[in-house]
Amino acid sequence: MRVALCGNPNVGKTTLFNQLTGLRQRVANFPGVTVERKAGTLAGAPHVEVVDLPGTYSLTPRSIDERIAYEVLVGRLETEPDVVVCVLDAGNLERNLYVVTQVIDLGLPVIVALNMMDVAEENGLAVDASALEKDLGVPVVPITASRGEGIDELKKCILNPPESAQVYRWQLMDAVDAKIPALIKQLTEEAPHVKPMHLRMEVLRALAEEEALDAWRLEAPEFVNCIEALQEEFAKRGIAWRHAEVSGRYAWIGPIAQRASHRVSGPATLSDRIDAVFTHRVAGPLCFLLILVCVFEAVFSWAIPAMDLIEAGVAALAGGVRSALPAGWVTDLLTDGIITGVGNVVVFLPQILLLFFFLGIMEDSGYMARSAFIMDRLMKRVGLSGGSVLPLLSSYACAIPGIMAARTLDSERDRLITIMVAPLMSCSARLPVYTLFIAAFLPTGKLMGVFGYQGLAMFSMYMMGTIMAFVAAAILKRLVFKGPASYFVMELPPYRRPRLRQLFWRMYQRSKVFAIRAGKIILGCSIALWFLASFPRTDTSPEATQIEELAIQERNREYAAAQALAPGRDLTVATDSLSLVDSTLVYALDLTARADARYTAALDSANIIRQSTQIRESAIGHLGRILEPVMQPLGFDWKISAGLVSAFAAREVIVSTLGIIYSVGDAEGGVALRDALKADQYPDGRPVFTPLVALSLLVFFVFALQCMSTLAIARRETNTWRWPMVMWLYMTVLAYLASLLVYQGGLLLGFS
Amino acid sequence: MVPAPLTAFCDGCPLKICSVHGCAEERLRDMGLREGAQVEVIQNSDKLIVRLAGCRIGLRRDVAADIFATPAEL
Numbered sequence: 001m002r003v004a005l006c007g008n009p010n011v012g013k014t015t016l017f018n019q020l021t022g023l024r025q026r027v028a029n030f031p032g033v034t035v036e037r038k039a040g041t042l043a044g045a046p047h048v049e050v051v052d053l054p055g056t057y058s059l060t061p062r063s064i065d066e067r068i069a070y071e072v073l074v075g076r077l078e079t080e081p082d083v084v085v086c087v088l089d090a091g092n093l094e095r096n097l098y099v100v101t102q103v104i105d106l107g108l109p110v111i112v113a114l115n116m117m118d119v120a121e122e123n124g125l126a127v128d129a130s131a132l133e134k135d136l137g138v139p140v141v142p143i144t145a146s147r148g149e150g151i152d153e154l155k156k157c158i159l160n161p162p163e164s165a166q167v168y169r170w171q172l173m174d175a176v177d178a179k180i181p182a183l184i185k186q187l188t189e190e191a192p193h194v195k196p197m198h199l200r201m202e203v204l205r206a207l208a209e210e211e212a213l214d215a216w217r218l219e220a221p222e223f224v225n226c227i228e229a230l231q232e233e234f235a236k237r238g239i240a241w242r243h244a245e246v247s248g249r250y251a252w253i254g255p256i257a258q259r260a261s262h263r264v265s266g267p268a269t270l271s272d273r274i275d276a277v278f279t280h281r282v283a284g285p286l287c288f289l290l291i292l293v294c295v296f297e298a299v300f301s302w303a304i305p306a307m308d309l310i311e312a313g314v315a316a317l318a319g320g321v322r323s324a325l326p327a328g329w330v331t332d333l334l335t336d337g338i339i340t341g342v343g344n345v346v347v348f349l350p351q352i353l354l355l356f357f358f359l360g361i362m363e364d365s366g367y368m369a370r371s372a373f374i375m376d377r378l379m380k381r382v383g384l385s386g387g388s389v390l391p392l393l394s395s396y397a398c399a400i401p402g403i404m405a406a407r408t409l410d411s412e413r414d415r416l417i418t419i420m421v422a423p424l425m426s427c428s429a430r431l432p433v434y435t436l437f438i439a440a441f442l443p444t445g446k447l448m449g450v451f452g453y454q455g456l457a458m459f460s461m462y463m464m465g466t467i468m469a470f471v472a473a474a475i476l477k478r479l480v481f482k483g484p485a486s487y488f489v490m491e492l493p494p495y496r497r498p499r500l501r502q503l504f505w506r507m508y509q510r511s512k513v514f515a516i517r518a519g520k521i522i523l524g525c526s527i528a529l530w531f532l533a534s535f536p537r538t539d540t541s542p543e544a545t546q547i548e549e550l551a552i553q554e555r556n557r558e559y560a561a562a563q564a565l566a567p568g569r570d571l572t573v574a575t576d577s578l579s580l581v582d583s584t585l586v587y588a589l590d591l592t593a594r595a596d597a598r599y600t601a602a603l604d605s606a607n608i609i610r611q612s613t614q615i616r617e618s619a620i621g622h623l624g625r626i627l628e629p630v631m632q633p634l635g636f637d638w639k640i641s642a643g644l645v646s647a648f649a650a651r652e653v654i655v656s657t658l659g660i661i662y663s664v665g666d667a668e669g670g671v672a673l674r675d676a677l678k679a680d681q682y683p684d685g686r687p688v689f690t691p692l693v694a695l696s697l698l699v700f701f702v703f704a705l706q707c708m709s710t711l712a713i714a715r716r717e718t719n720t721w722r723w724p725m726v727m728w729l730y731m732t733v734l735a736y737l738a739s740l741l742v743y744q745g746g747l748l749l750g751f752s
Numbered sequence: 753m754v755p756a757p758l759t760a761f762c763d764g765c766p767l768k769i770c771s772v773h774g775c776a777e778e779r780l781r782d783m784g785l786r787e788g789a790q791v792e793v794i795q796n797s798d799k800l801i802v803r804l805a806g807c808r809i810g811l812r813r814d815v816a817a818d819i820f821a822t823p824a825e826l
Contacts, residue, residue, distance in 0.1 A: 057782035091806025095784030125806055246781050254788070257805075271808070272794060279810075281797045373810040377798055380812065410779060487776035487815050489783060492801065492808040 002049045002079070003042065003158055006069060006103060007087035008096050009055030010493050012115045014038075016087055016145040017052040020155065045159060051081065057095070059102040059201075060209050060245075064407045073106055074198050083161040084108045085154070090120040090127040090142070091494075094250075094257040097136075101170060101249045104138065107197035109164040111157050112140040118147070119494055122269065125261050132260040137169065138162060146499070168200070170252035175237070176207075176244040179230055183207075183223070190220035204245045207231070271494040275370070279492075284374040291367075295358040296462060297455040299351050306350035314343030333530055341526025341656035349511060351435065352428045356507045359397055364498035368393065369490060376488050382470045383477030385411075385488040388418040392469065395425035396462070397510065399710045403717055413481045417473050419714055420727055423705050424469035426462045429651040433701045434461050436655055440674040441694040465702045468734070525653045529646055532620040533661055541613040544606040551602035558595035562588040615639070615661055620646075634700065634736070635693040635743040637682070644700070651706045692751050696743040704735035755820035758793060758800060759813060765793045767821040774818030783809060790824055 005013050005020075021040030042048035053072055054065035061067035071077045073084065084103050088096040104110050114129055133140040139157050143150030172180070183203045187194060194202060205212040206227055216224050234241040277283050318335040325331040362368045368390055376386030387409050395402030399422050406418040426434070438457045446452050566588040615621050616638070624642030631641045639661050647654035655673070662676040680688040705711070705728050714724040755770040769789045772780050784804050785791065794808065795801040800816040802809050811819075 057779075060778075060782070062778060062782070089807070092784065092804065094789075094805055095782075095807075098782070098784070120806055243781070246786065250786060250788070261805075275795065275801065275808070279795060279799075279801065281799075369810075373799065373801075376810075376812055385812070386810075487774070487779070488810075488812040489776055489779055489785075489815055490810045491783065492810050494808075 001047060001083070002051065002081045003083045003085060004051045004053055004072060004081035005085050005087055006053045006073065006099065007055065008057055008089065008092075008099065010491060011055070011087050011089040011096065012145045013052060013055060013087045016085075016113060016115065016143070016151075016154075017050060019145055019148055019151045020050050042155065042158065044155070048158065056099060058099050060205060061211055062209070063410050073103065073108065074195070074201075081108065083111060083158055085111045085113050085158065087113045087115050087145075090114050090117050090261070091125055093127065093132070093261050094253055097253045097257060098249055100136070101253060102201070104136075105168065105201055107164055109161045110138045111154070111162065112136065112138055113145075113150075113154055114140055114142045115145050117142050117149075118144045120261075122494075124269075127261045128259075132256065135256040135259060137167070170248050172204075172248045173239070173244050175234070175239050176241055180204075183226060183230070186223045186226050187216075187220060190223050191216070203227075208242055208245055269494070271366075271492075274495055275492070278367070278370050279373055284370070285378075288371055288374050291362075293451070293459055295355075296459045297451055298358070299354045299458075301452060301455060303350035303354055307347050310343070310347045310349070314339060314347065318343070329534070332534070333527065337526050337530030338523065340659050341529070342523055346515070347432075349515065351431050353507055353511050355428060355431070356397060356510045357503065359393065360503045360506055361498050362393075364496065364503060366493045366495045369492050372490060373492060376490075378470075380488070382474040384414055384417060384473055385409075386490060387488060388414060388473075391418050391422055392425050392466075395422040395427060398427050398429070399423040399425065399707065400713045403710070403713050406717070410487075413477075416718065416723065417476050417481060419717055420476055420723065421469040421472045423707065423710050423727065423731065424465050424472060424703065426465040426702060427651075427707075429707065430461075430701050432652045432655045434458055434698060436658075436674065436677075437694040437698055440677050441689065441691045461698060461702055464699070468703060472730070472734075525646060525650075526656050529620065529653075529657050532623075533615055533618045535618060537614070541606075541610045544609040544613065547602055547606040547609070551599050551606070554602075555595050555599040559592055562591040562595075565591070620657075620661070633744065634739040635690075635696045637688050639680075639688070640693075640697060644706075647706045648708075650708065651701060651704075654701075690751075692743060692746040695746070696739045699742050700735045700739040702735075703731055703738050705731035753822045755822050758791075758802065758811070758816040758819045758821055759796065761793045761796065761821070761823075763793055763796055766824045767791050767793065768824040769819060769821045771820045772818065773820075774815060776815050777818070780815070780819065785809065785819060791821070 003020075005017055007013050017038060017040070020042055022043035038052040040050055042050055051072065053069045056066040056069045059066065059070040059073070061070060068077070072081070074080060086100045086103055088100070100110065100112060112132070114127060114132070117127065120127055127142070129140045129142040139162055141150055141154045141157055143154055145151070171177070180200065180203055184199045187199060187203060188196075202212075206216060206223075207213075207230070213224060213227060231241060240247075278287055318339045321339065322331060322335045325334070362371070371393065372386040372389035374386075375389045379386055379388055388406070391402045391405040391409075393402075394405050402422040402425065403419050406415045406422065409415040409418060435458075438454050438461075442454050442457050444452065444454060566585045616625070620642045621638060623645055624638035624640075627641040627645065628636075628638040631637075631644070636644070639658070642661065643654040643657040646657040658677070659673050662673060662680070677689050678687070682688060711724045711728060714727060715721055718724070758767070761767060767790070769785060769787055769791060771787060772785060780786070785802070789804060792803040793800060794803050799813055800811045802811065802816075
């Protein structure tokens with residue numbers, strides 16, 4: 001048996017779904033977040049499957065969500081549900097009932113779940129469920145899904161579903177109604193597979209919506225002709241055929257809704273008072289900006305203790321493993337490859353958790369919808385609407401949910417543009433890269449004693465991506481997707497206190513996804529990279545050997561010179577055990593001590609040369625050096641180029657790549673990557689990483705599309721490889737040019 | 753009284769919608785902003801917030817300008 005949950009966006013369908021299935025999932029206080037098909041079994045009745053449909057205002061397909069909901073209900077995507085639970089917001093019966101009348105017309109057994117009774121009450125509305133039940137002729141169960149009230153009654157009702165009776169309770173305007181039977185007959189002839197109970201709905205949809213009509217053009221051309229002829233006829237007679245269905249349904253719903261709900265007290269709720277500030281034309285955007293700055297500041301500074309802890313833990317683990325196992329390449333692989341590689345990315349989990357936490361609070365509290373509303377004016381300027389704000393803000397966490405959230409946009413063009421620019425929003429995978437370089441190359445001070453430079457730098461990385469996303473959207477709108485301006489209408493849900501349990505659950509789930517990615521991709525990459533960096537083995541380095549030989553000769557010569565100063569004396573004794581009277585001996589001993597120091601230093605530098613020879617001659621070194629000429633104008637040496645190659649599939653991999661490149665052969669192990677980067681030098685002694693190089697690299701990461709998953713999801717959502725390819729190309733070119741500009745411009749201005 | 757666009761009414765004004773036009777009209781009707789609906793303008797600034805039954809709907813100014821209404825008789 002199958003139960004489908006259906007209803008307007010933001011009526012608590014997902015919360016109810018979680019209550020019914022006992023499976024906690026994503027809940028958001030924002031219209032249209034439910035886009036994926038979610039299914040589970042009814043708690044206590046494993047034979048009943050519950051499917052959560054996307055939130056829709058009607059079954060007339062104006063967005064993908066609505067088409068999907070309709071197709072599930074008529075059994076076109078999968079076998080049709082046995083019972084439909086229509087979830088209603090008790091606070092807004094009239095509009096919510098619209099889709100209910102459409103579902104009833106499909107001839108499916110319907111149960112109405114009257115949700116948010118508590119919110120309605122707070123808003124001064126009293127809703128009479130039994131009056132509604134009598135008028136609608138289907139069972140009505142009052143519930144408060146967020147507190148689990150009424151769920152048992154609803155379950156009972158689902159297990160004993162009502163009979164389905166296809167009765168058209170509302171009246172279509174006579175002129176249109178008279179034509180319906182002929183159209184139904186025509187459609188039956190041409191498309192006999194349409195179930196009898198769906199015929200009337202199909203006719204109404206084809207009559208009212210261009211898209212639905214077009215769908216029949218091939219299969220039932222005569223039917224389409226009839227409809228088009230009829231539309232012309234109606235137009236001549238001045239009959240508002242396009243609104244016939246809407247007005248007919250509302251004429252029936254209006255009085256029902258009025259009988260069932262009574263306004264008890266006056267308006268001006270808490271939400272209105274909060275909105276007076278948050279959506280104010282001046283204060284609103286300021287609040288929004290302030291909230292964003294605070295979030296990024298918190299993400300950056302609060303995570304530091306936890307990150308230090310993880311870093312220390314990883315180093316201790318690597319050290320422990322190294323001392324417990326015999327020396328050899330397997331141990332090297334385990335410590336330098338796997339533990340260091342995965343550890344370098346896991347270290348960023350605290351920041352990602354915090355980012356998810358704040359985004360979650362914004363979604364659940366209802367602020368996300370306001371941010372869309374506030375930002376609409378700005379979005380309009382670049383040709384988008386406030387509806388794109390949620391997809392773009394979600395892309396701060398990850399472009400994948402962001403691209404999927406774009407489904408809720410009415411305009412196909414807005415949706416495509418949003419998808420195309422979403423990957424420019426800095427996602428959590430860029431965070432590790434930003435953190436590493438910002439922490440390594442920027443001062444730790446504070447601006448005006450409040451905002452740390454590093455937090456501000458982080459914020460500006462995000463701003464850079466965001467501004468570029470807007471610019472790209474404006475350009476795309478002007479050059480590629482021309483057409484009329486989009487419109488913006490959005491429901492503003494009441495403010496709610498975020499429920500911490502759900503919030504933490506979601507943080508846990510999202511981080512799990514990240515950790516599994518770190519586990520799979522990064523573990524695999526770490527191992528592969530370690531091999532690439534360690535093989536082919538180069539044990540000989542003529543340069544290093546030469547330095548060593550010279551050092552030995554030098555030391556011997558200096559020892560001989562010292563011995564000549566103090567003939568016959570033992571120069572191995574410690575200086576302080578001698579009487580200071582014997583000045584020649586002291587002088588000779590001083591000479592040998594200095595010779596020893598020089599010798600050790602020479603050996604160290606030989607060792608470093610040997611290590612870097614190993615990496616340079618390894619497979620990844622070759623790859624990096626092939627790319628080096630192309631990347632040199634951006635200030636990148638072959639190591640960074642090699643890192644960029646490895647980051648093609650997933651950005652965060654570059655951190656572990658650099659970690660591996662810099663720690664391979666490092667005898668002490670746990671030298672922090674940050675310090676290793678700062679210490680690295682070109683053979684002529686110039687540092688590899690200057691602040692300018694770091695900035696150039698950061699800019700590259702802000703703009704480049706280095707994420708296979710994003711390309712795959714864009715392919716799925718646009719149904720063609722064309723857009724993902726265009727996306728990858730323009731972002732790569734953009735990244736290269738921006739880095740070029742930063743580095744060369746910086747050099748011209750005299751920075752290094 | 754002659755219907756006027758929603759943008760012409762001040763905050764806190766109870767209204768009755770007379771007609772809905774423009775590119776968003778279908779979406780507006782779906783959301784319940786249709787002929788005969790009782791609404792109240794909560795905020796009228798660079799954008800509009802109207803209350804419809806128990807919910808708030810945010811409208812861009814140009815969209816609101818396509819919705820015509822008269823003050824509702826109380």
